[in-house]
Amino acid sequence: MSEINWAALQQAAQQAAAQAYAPYSKFPVGVAILAESGKIYTGCNVENASYGGTVCAERNAIGAAVVAGERKFTALMVYTPQDMLTPPCGICRQVIAEFFSPNAPIASCNHLHQQQNWSLGELLPAAFTPTYLANSTKVGA
Ligand SMILES: O=c1ccn([C@H]2C[C@H](O)[C@@H](CO)O2)c(=O)[nH]1
Numbered sequence: 441m442s443e444i445n446w447a448a449l450q451q452a453a454q455q456a457a458a459q460a461y462a463p464y465s466k467f468p469v470g471v472a473i474l475a476e477s478g479k480i481y482t483g484c485n486v487e488n489a490s491y492g493g494t495v496c497a498e499r500n501a502i503g504a505a506v507v508a509g510e511r512k513f514t515a516l517m518v519y520t521p522q523d524m525l526t527p528p529c530g531i532c533r534q535v536i537a538e539f540f541s542p543n544a545p546i547a548s549c550n551h552l553h554q555q556q557n558w559s560l561g562e563l564l565p566a567a568f569t570p571t572y573l574a575n576s577t578k579v580g581a
């Protein structure tokens with residue numbers, strides 16, 4: 441397996457955060473994901489006046505990659521311009537589990553270029569994945 445260029449992911453995530461639309465929370469987030477193809481895709485959070493319509497940076501990055509034809513990813517980087525290192529929220533962990541393996545590194549960095557890594561399995565143990573759907577007896581379907 442090739443080495444992951446963490447500096448490139450940090451830079452891409454930081455640039456994505458600069459595009460964040462976060463007038464309500466004032467909490468900009470940028471995410472960069474590395475596809476198995478070697479390409480990097482980015483997303484920022486896009487908030488909405490109807491607050492529940494907000495979409496996180498992680499899910500926007502995954503959407504951008506999927507529309508480009510990607511399906512498999514090796515690493516994800518979150519950037520937030522604060523001291524604390526921010527992991528993905530619960531909804532995003534579920535969406536990440538659709539496309540990343542449990543041992544994939546999920547990282548967070550900040551404006552000081554500090555970085556913390558978790559595995560997806562640590563952040564979302566016993567994830568509900570597409571595998572379970574294949575075993576359905578389809579009662580009522
Ligand atoms: O990992 C995270 C956590 C939060 N947010 C966004 C959602 C909302 O716009 C703002 C505050 O929760 O940050 C993300 O994009 N990713």
Ligand SMILES: [Zn+2]
Pocket residue numbers: 496497498499528529530531532533
């Ligand atoms: Zn989220």
